[in-house]
Amino acid sequence: MxxxxxxxxxxxxxxxxxMPSIAREAPAxxxxxxxxxxxxxxxxxxxxxxxxxxxxxxxxxxxxxxxxxxxxxxxxxxxxxxxxxxxxxxxxxxxxxxxxxxxxxxxxxxxxxxxxxxxxxxxxxxxxxxxxxxxxxxxxxxxxxxxxxxxxxxxxxxTATPHYAALATVPENRVYLTPDAADAFVKSWLGFSRGRIVSDEKATPGAAIGQPGKTYRRIRITSGYGRMVVIVSDGQLPWPYARDTTGYAVTDLGATLARANAAGAEVLVPAQADGDRQTAIVRFPGGYIAEIHSGAAR
Structure with missing residues (x-):
């Protein structure tokens, strides 16, 4: 075995x-x-x-x-x-x-x-x-x-120490919650990850999550585990929003979507402006749904 x-x-x-034994006290x-x-x-x-x-x-x-x-x-x-x-x-x-x-x-x-x-x-x-x-x-x-x-x-x-190359762009863990749970989740995650809030936008235009005419709260967090965005809404989201658990950052969204389409993926939400970004949602063969974006990292 x-x-x-x-x-x-x-x-x-x-x-x-x-991998050697590591002290139980967590590093910074x-x-x-x-x-x-x-x-x-x-x-x-x-x-x-x-x-x-x-x-x-x-x-x-x-x-x-x-x-x-x-x-x-x-x-x-x-x-x-x-x-x-x-x-x-x-x-x-x-x-x-x-x-x-x-x-x-x-x-x-x-x-x-x-x-x-x-x-x-x-x-x-x-x-x-x-x-x-x-x-x-x-x-x-x-x-x-x-x-x-x-x-x-x-x-x-x-058991054996892995050695992977650093990422060119760091993806986002996309967490959709209602106000009932958002603050408790953020407090717990920050305490565990020792991360920090990069931005906390209280009234982001809802078109980015399929809710034109509404607003939602968007909290961006960074930690040693990478990036996270917490999307806080009333939960009344049209498909496919909240099925996207990861957002991938790319330098050229149009070219990436073209490659995805040529490789059998389906663009579910075409590229649209979202503040300082362009975003889209794609479904890959087998059903995996992902957000893809380009623009300023925050």
């Missing part, structure tokens, strides 16, 4: 020296390792797996790990698994060949941490609930947590 784990690690992230940046190690989790049907991977790489560029079939949950299951490393963000793709054990498939992201037990304890201290207690996987350990407002995330740690 140990040999299998190391072989899988080498296939996924490349051979690397063992918390337990984050870096934005390039934070992955959006994408679940697609096995028959759509290769089409999605090819389309995503054609749109954003980058490379992939070797595809394989693994058990990545604490209870019996089998999934196709592959990592996509693009200059605009990292994606973990899963194509389950068996039924997906609950609550897997409901988590939006996986965040690499320096010390899993300490990071989970810190998350709980700041208001998170454990959905799945820590468990081993073929290349390390994982846990699933839920933040106020029902925001699910995976925290993970690798």
């Amino acid at each position: 140990k040999r299998f784990a190391m072989l899988f690690a080498a296939a996924l992230i490349g051979a690397a020296p063992s 940046a918390g337990y984050a390792v870096g934005a390039q190690y934070d992955t959006t989790h994408v679940y697609v049907a096995p028959e759509d797996f290769d089409r999605f991977v090819a389309s995503f790489v054609a749109t954003f560029g980058g490379t992939t790990s070797k595809q394989g079939v693994f058990q990545v949950t604490p209870t019996p299951s089998q999934t196709l698994s592959q990592l996509i490393l693009t200059p605009a963000g990292t994606v973990s793709v899963f194509g389950f060949k068996t039924p997906i054990p609950s609550p897997f498939g409901q988590e939006r992201t996986g965040y690499l941490v320096r010390d899993l037990d300490a990071a989970v304890a810190a998350a709980m201290k700041h208001g998170a609930t454990r959905l799945v207690t820590s468990f081993p996987d073929p290349i390390g350990r994982d846990a699933l947590v839920q933040w106020p407002g029902g925001v699910n995330m995976q925290l993970y740690w690798h």
Whole structure:
């Protein structure tokens, strides 16, 4: 089993020296390792797996790990698994060949941490609930947590230290909440991530989330885990808004959308102005929906 784990690690992230034991006291940046190690989790049907991977790489560029079939949950299951490393963000793709054990498939992201037990304890201290207690996987350990407002995330740690190139642009974790939960979520996330609020716009024009004539609150946050935008509205959102859990920053939105379209993706919301940005929403083969934007990073 140990040999299998190391072989899988080498296939996924490349051979690397063992990670030394890290002190339980979090450094100034918390337990984050870096934005390039934070992955959006994408679940697609096995028959759509290769089409999605090819389309995503054609749109954003980058490379992939070797595809394989693994058990990545604490209870019996089998999934196709592959990592996509693009200059605009990292994606973990899963194509389950068996039924997906609950609550897997409901988590939006996986965040690499320096010390899993300490990071989970810190998350709980700041208001998170454990959905799945820590468990081993073929290349390390994982846990699933839920933040106020029902925001699910995976925290993970690798047995072998990964070494990924820095991102050209850092994606945004896009969190849609109502006023009932927004402040509690932001307080919890800032406490855990040791991040800071970049901007808190109380009355952003609602056209950007399909609500022309209304306004919403938009909170932008940065931390060692990358960027986050918290979108606070009445929740009365037309499709596909709130299905986009990640926003990808690119230098040329028009060219990116053209590549996406040529690679089989569908533009659900055409490019539109949103303050100092141009934004669009795209659905890739297999159903994954993403926001893509260009313009000033804030």
